[in-house]
Amino acid sequence: MSISQQLDGDGADHIVISIDAMGGDRGPGAVLAGMAKAVKLHPKIKYVVHGDSTYLAPRIHKRRRLNDRCELRHSDEVVEMSSIPSSVVRNGQRTSMWSAIDAVRNGEAQAAVSCGNTGALMALSMLRLRRAEGTKRPAIACHWPSRNRTGFSILLDVGADIKADEQDLRNFAVLGAEYARVGMGLEMPRVGLLNIGKETFKGRKEIRAANDLISEDAVEQRFNYVGYVEGSDITADAADVFVTDGYTGNAMIKSVEGTAALIGEFLKEAFNYTFLSRIGALFALTSLRRLAKRIDPRRVNGGVFLGLNGTVVKSHGSADAVGVAAAIDLAARLSMPGPLPNTADQHDA
């Protein structure tokens, strides 16, 4: 019995995630380790795993947590990080990425996860899953730690495309609001448009035009448009959805990830500095571990592709097992009915 048949038979409490095991800078080993970790959060999860079966089969077999829940699909080829998306679209039929997306297209899996080349993953997703009605340009959304009541704000686009005109930004607002409504359970999500200041005369031409368009859409699309927001608002309780172009969104997430990692190092150094501070760290160990989890950028790993007929989650290329598990966790939660259940406290390092 195939996994998709099991899904049909057993009802909705099985989640089937399609995994491109070959993408990612750390190779398939990190992906398998992440898959095993995600099982702890979602004991009923099943995987359709795409990649080099000679490599993968014995390694899946060896992992107790994976052995009985994986269906392996062999692919001869891999999309390289340096591959050009348009060439993958033409010649990528035999890659693990193509096959991973097709499992969602065929209804075998509820969502696909890949650590591979973002541009190629988006191009193949558009080709195989097709854009949702009304979407010209899909976007990648990510979660950002926030003081708002859900604990996360949504930023998009973070790299589906390199630029966006006013119509794209308008569409991102609609996609982001819908994601916040379905994924975060916010009935009237607050949407803000990223700009360099709150004044309406500031900003690029396309941003000022988008400001008007989004404002017109708000009522019909059931969101609350709060107008221009600045980068500093993204952690504040100023909006739930932050709209910008893919170049800027990408620079924002990557620079914050880098800086959070640096702060983490500073924290370790601070506690190794003196004998007293090392004793202090011992007393505070549990609290420090909780903090380390909270600021660990790997735990918010996973960009969701919006505007497609199917769910695809892009994991960071350099994700380790913790990062991959977070991306799979996100895909699994998006596959459940209702708002995203919060699994943040259940992750382990």
Place this chain on the structure above:
Amino acid sequence: MSISQQLDGDGADHIVISIDAMGGDRGPGAVLAGMAKAVKLHPKIKYVVHGDSTYLAPRIHKRRRLNDRCELRHSDEVVEMSSIPSSVVRNGQRTSMWSAIDAVRNGEAQAAVSCGNTGALMALSMLRLRRAEGTKRPAIACHWPSRNRTGFSILLDVGADIKADEQDLRNFAVLGAEYARVGMGLEMPRVGLLNIGKETFKGRKEIRAANDLISEDAVEQRFNYVGYVEGSDITADAADVFVTDGYTGNAMIKSVEGTAALIGEFLKEAFNYTFLSRIGALFALTSLRRLAKRIDPRRVNGGVFLGLNGTVVKSHGSADAVGVAAAIDLAARLSMPGPLPNTADQHDA
């Protein structure tokens, strides 16, 4: 004897900073408090202070550290945060900002500091100080904590303008490299161009064009061009100067400032969580304070205007005394001959 005469008489060990006391969201009180704080770092500093003398005179008089080192220049008007730059250029002659910049133009002060409206400050600086030869579009540069050997990387533009074409980006590379050479003492600074990936086929048209232009300039302009860099490289030891447009750079610094502040709150919460962790925090108090300083975004406050005939430092509009002191400290260090002396460990909270 005026402060500028004192400067001429006593030689270069006096630093005179021109202060726009009226800009900023927290009002002139925060600016005066910051000025007093900066005196601890630079005991020989003098100020030319611009603003409402009725308000300022008694308050300067009351502060022992300011009383004997300030020359007050009355201005009737203030540039509001909501003022449109072009209108300030036409009608701003009586504002404290105009007067503060003119003190640099007249040679009375080595640098000007303002917490006011960024667009107006840049427009007035261009009008009164003029662009340096070869600069079409000035930029604002800021310091970013980094693992490189100076401890900081330089990011520009962070908001002088809202967009940049390939020629602007090329010019930013030259300005940033020069700043790194003069300000940070790096003989051959490494310059990177921000993009969404390291592959040369990725990115907007103007970024790909800038990649070629900057590459051609590198030898003559004495910098080492490392090519495309990503947001995550800014804290890594990947480059010393990061070039992007003002919209993106602005979003980057503001989102990281917001996130660093949130992490700081998490840190406090973590140590208040249990009785044991509170004891731990007591033991680790000195180390924790050192960490809090290191990740406090107020301490890297201050954007330097590059490409002008004169030094102007823009402080964050919402800067408190600590933030204003950091901006004045930066202006003072830029006014000294040779590479920037490091005062990071001398700041107090």
